[in-house]
Amino acid sequence: MNHFQYRNNDLCCEEVPLKDIATQVGTPFYVYSHATLSRHLETFSSAFAEVPHLICYSIKANSNLAVLKTFVNHGAGFDIVSGGELFRAQKVGCDAAKIVYSGVGKTETEIADALQAGILMFNVESTQELDTINAVAGRLGKKAGIALRVNPDVDPQTHPYISTGMKKAKFGINISQALEDYRRAASLPNLEVIGVDCHIGSQLTKLSPFVDAIAKIRELVENLQQEGFAIKYLDLGGGLGITYDAEQPPSPADYARAIIEGTRGLGVTLIFEPGRVMVGNAGMLITRVLYVKKGEAKNFVIVDAAMNDLTRPALYGSYQGIQAADRSIDGTIIADVVGPICESGDFLAQDREIPAFSQGDLVAVASAGAYGFTMSSNYNSRRRVPEIMVKNDKVMVVRQRETYDDLIKGETIPEGL
Numbered sequence: 424m425n426h427f428q429y430r431n432n433d434l435c436c437e438e439v440p441l442k443d444i445a446t447q448v449g450t451p452f453y454v455y456s457h458a459t460l461s462r463h464l465e466t467f468s469s470a471f472a473e474v475p476h477l478i479c480y481s482i483k484a485n486s487n488l489a490v491l492k493t494f495v496n497h498g499a500g501f502d503i504v505s506g507g508e509l510f511r512a513q514k515v516g517c518d519a520a521k522i523v524y525s526g527v528g529k530t531e532t533e534i535a536d537a538l539q540a541g542i543l544m545f546n547v548e549s550t551q552e553l554d555t556i557n558a559v560a561g562r563l564g565k566k567a568g569i570a571l572r573v574n575p576d577v578d579p580q581t582h583p584y585i586s587t588g589m590k591k592a593k594f595g596i597n598i599s600q601a602l603e604d605y606r607r608a609a610s611l612p613n614l615e616v617i618g619v620d621c622h623i624g625s626q627l628t629k630l631s632p633f634v635d636a637i638a639k640i641r642e643l644v645e646n647l648q649q650e651g652f653a654i655k656y657l658d659l660g661g662g663l664g665i666t667y668d669a670e671q672p673p674s675p676a677d678y679a680r681a682i683i684e685g686t687r688g689l690g691v692t693l694i695f696e697p698g699r700v701m702v703g704n705a706g707m708l709i710t711r712v713l714y715v716k717k718g719e720a721k722n723f724v725i726v727d728a729a730m731n732d733l734t735r736p737a738l739y740g741s742y743q744g745i746q747a748a749d750r751s752i753d754g755t756i757i758a759d760v761v762g763p764i765c766e767s768g769d770f771l772a773q774d775r776e777i778p779a780f781s782q783g784d785l786v787a788v789a790s791a792g793a794y795g796f797t798m799s800s801n802y803n804s805r806r807r808v809p810e811i812m813v814k815n816d817k818v819m820v821v822r823q824r825e826t827y828d829d830l831i832k833g834e835t836i837p838e839g840l
């Protein structure tokens with residue numbers, strides 16, 4: 424069931440026409456379907472029902488507090504990568520024992536805050552980080568649960584900027600060095616080795632890289648268990664892709680079947696850090712056509728959202744669906760959908776066949792729930808846009824549009840400048 428559907432010619436989120444929300448809050452804005460978020464979490468979790476597992480939603484994909492709270496209400500934990508994400512996790516009352524902490528550059532302060540909070544484990548990405556966590560834990564009189572993030576050197580066959588599990592990536596510890604680092608971790612008094620972790624990339628649309636990575640990781644887990652390490656958790660990261668255009672990623676059920684098969688008999692609790700698959704297709708960016716310009720070489724549909732609001736097309740050349748949201752439009756044009764920012768890279772779609780939009784039309788940019796708002800910026804002194812959550816017929820403004828005062832918050836003009 425898709426919770427973004429047309430009723431007559433009006434695109435609706437659950438029960439609410441998007442044009443009504445546009446009237447209420449103006450454009451642009453992000454809108455999320457509560458029902459879709461809930462369904463995605465339930466579908467993912469029930470696919471793994473037959474094995475012990477914990478879902479740690481990856482906050483970076485969409486960190487809005489209402490989104491996080493929705494997942495907490497369904498029993499999820501979180502994958503965090505910064506002190507700020509820990510703060511958000513705490514704000515929504517996440518059980519700290521369901522938090523894992525990933526990232527190559529955790530600072531001492533962030534490590535200390537996570538230890539004080541009592542998180543489940545650190546996914547450690549370098550030998551030096553082991554020493555730092557050990558030292559910070561010692562100072563605080565705590566024992567830190569750790570897994571090593573192991574880099575299995577598998578090609579995830581995705582965009583190079585979001586491939587993480589190959590030798591040349593900055594992430595994780597090479598699998599060939601892992602055993603040695605595990606032994607070192609075991610010798611450090613303030614660490615407790617409880618897991619193995621691996622995340623090979625994002626927007627994966629094939630099962631085979633996951634399967635290949637698991638085969639390598641499985642061997643490591645077995646070796647560690649033979650050496651007497653009590654590996655309780657196997658964290659397989661996130662990365663399952665979604666359909667933006669014509670991709671056909673594995674379903675959560677297919678993904679689960681392959682993973683359950685590949686990890687059978689290890690006697691561990693599986694941890695997952697899904698991000699995109701939870702939120703990507705649960706959100707849209709809604710924008711309005713400011714001008715239509717017919718150039719000599721190209722047509723341009725100039726909208727009020729820009730690359731600062733949704734960076735993915737500019738950054739990765741990625742595809743986001745473009746739909747008419749408030750009327751039936753006859754005919755199509757080939758055009759670029761562009762924003763007001765002073766860069767030629769400011770586009771939401773390029774050379775795309777889209778409805779023949781006119782000035783004032785409402786445009787829905789699809790699949791924008793993941794890495795949309797969280798990657799937005801104030802470039803060109805543009806205010807961050809509102810985020811709306813719809814639950815049945817209820818419209819909840821879960822983040823207000825920034826004000827001009829918000830834009831300059833924290834800046835000062837020194838006396839006598």
Ligand SMILES: Cc1ncc(COP(=O)(O)O)c(C=O)c1O
Nearest residue numbers: 481525625661662696697698699
């Ligand atoms: C360590 C880690 N876990 C989880 C995720 C979430 O990935 P995705 O949104 O592709 O599920 C990422 C991002 O790729 C990540 O770096």
Ligand SMILES: N[C@@H](CCCC[NH3+])C(=O)O
Nearest residue numbers: 483585625626735793794
């Ligand atoms: N920002 C990326 C995903 C990054 C994954 C981070 N681990 C995207 O929009 O596709």
